[in-house]
Structure formats: structure tokens, C-alpha cells
Amino acid sequence: MNYAIIAAGEGSRLAQEGVAKPKPLVDICGEPMIGRLINLFRRCNAESISIIVNEQMTEVREYLEGLSLDVPFNLVVKSTPSSMHSFFELSSRIPKGRFCLTTVDTIFREEDFRPYIEAMEASDCDGMMAVTDFIDDEKPLYVETDPDLNITAFRDERYDGARYISGGIYALNDKAIRVLEECIERGVARMRNFQRALVEAGLHLKAYPMGKILDVDHAGDISKAEAFIKSV
Numbered sequence: 001m002n003y004a005i006i007a008a009g010e011g012s013r014l015a016q017e018g019v020a021k022p023k024p025l026v027d028i029c030g031e032p033m034i035g036r037l038i039n040l041f042r043r044c045n046a047e048s049i050s051i052i053v054n055e056q057m058t059e060v061r062e063y064l065e066g067l068s069l070d071v072p073f074n075l076v077v078k079s080t081p082s083s084m085h086s087f088f089e090l091s092s093r094i095p096k097g098r099f100c101l102t103t104v105d106t107i108f109r110e111e112d113f114r115p116y117i118e119a120m121e122a123s124d125c126d127g128m129m130a131v132t133d134f135i136d137d138e139k140p141l142y143v144e145t146d147p148d149l150n151i152t153a154f155r156d157e158r159y160d161g162a163r164y165i166s167g168g169i170y171a172l173n174d175k176a177i178r179v180l181e182e183c184i185e186r187g188v189a190r191m192r193n194f195q196r197a198l199v200e201a202g203l204h205l206k207a208y209p210m211g212k213i214l215d216v217d218h219a220g221d222i223s224k225a226e227a228f229i230k231s232v
Helices: 012-016 033-043 058-065 083-091 110-122 174-185 191-200 220-230
Strands: 002-007 048-053 073-077 099-103 127-132 142-145 151-155 164-172 205-209
Touching (some): 002 033, 002 083, 033 058, 033 110, 058 073, 083 174, 083 191, 110 164, 110 205, 151 205, 164 174, 174 191
Parallel strands (some): 127 205
Antiparallel strands (some): 099 164, 142 151, 142 164
16 A cells, blocks of 8 residues: 655644644654654555655654655655645655555554555455544534445535544545546645545545544644553
8 A cells, every 4th residue: 555644734723832843743652743654654564655744844854854764755845725735746756556645643543544454455446534433623524424334425514314524544546636636627625625526526435434533733632642542
């Protein structure tokens, strides 16, 4: 599996709350968030790792450039207006075939993640979205499915029978890149609208319940993330 990480956000909320380090370098259980993801992906049979950071994150770029990795590594340094645009800039560096994309501040446990990747590798679907029933997001994206967990819609608002929200982890194939390119051409913004475009384009997407998934958006989320990772 090829892996990709979007780490191009400014982390302004963390900075406003007194966190001095750039978000990707914030420690979770003694390991920078971005380093934790890289090492986790390596243990999950990474064929390559591609990462985008913004132009202002010189510390993050220097950290990444100083790594010695045993897999092909692609680094893009570019400021973008949204995560979807970051994904677009990164997409040309991701090798052909299936890949898993996540944002740097998405926190999950390896024992939950590994079976998800194995499920995607064994599936013939176009994409498998990690979903969670743990809702601690300011603006969650609800994932509507049929009884077989085929994704039928992505919704901004809670609806009757809503169970899952997007976990911000996307395992996709090359068809998704073509949809992404069309979204950019049409001026579509935001990752959630890209996900809607995948459904509209007729791609076969499955939801994979992956247990608890957290985002680190605020200073208080750091201790929550550490407690979650340490929990059994």
C-alpha cells in the first residue's frame, strides 16, 4: 500500500492556545505526530510515503528531510488553500495503484488500522473510508450507508439513523484521482465535497468502522490523544 499525509495546515488554533511547536511536530506519547504516522505506515508494509507541508513550516520540512527511510519518500512543499488542494498537489507524487491518505492530526491505534488496510487490499471496491461512531468533531461529516456498508451519501447534518462520521482516513484507487482532477477543474473546494463527487461519479465506496478516531485541533486534544493511544 502507498501512503500519503496532508500536513499543510497552519495549526493556528494550537498556536493561539499556547502550543509552540508546529502541529506535525507536536508530541503524542513522546513521538511527533508526523513521525508517528510515518513509522506506523512503515510497519503496515508501506511501498511509499508521500507528504505535503506548507512553505511556512520550515521546521517540519527540515525534520522530514533529515529522516532516513527504508521506503521511497516524496515530499511536496507548497502552501494551499484547503486539504483538497493539498491532496491535488500531492496526487502526482503518489505512485499508481491503491493508496491510503490521511491528515497529520488524525489519531488512531495501529491495531485498529492494520485490519482496515488488509480489508482494502482484499476488496475490489474503489475506495474504503474509515468511519467512527465516536463523535467529537466540531463539524462532523456524516456517512450514510446501506445495510452492507456501501456508502450512499456524505451529509453535513445529522439525519435519522445516523451512526457513523468520517474518520479522515481514505483508502482509494486511481479512479479517485480522476475525480479529484475534475473537482479542481470545476472549482470544487473542501475534502467533503470531493467525497460527495466520488459518490456522484459512481465509484464503489465502502465504509469501514474502525473504532475510535480522534483529531488534534486544540491543545486539550493532545492529552486526550495520548490517553487514547495508551488505553487497552
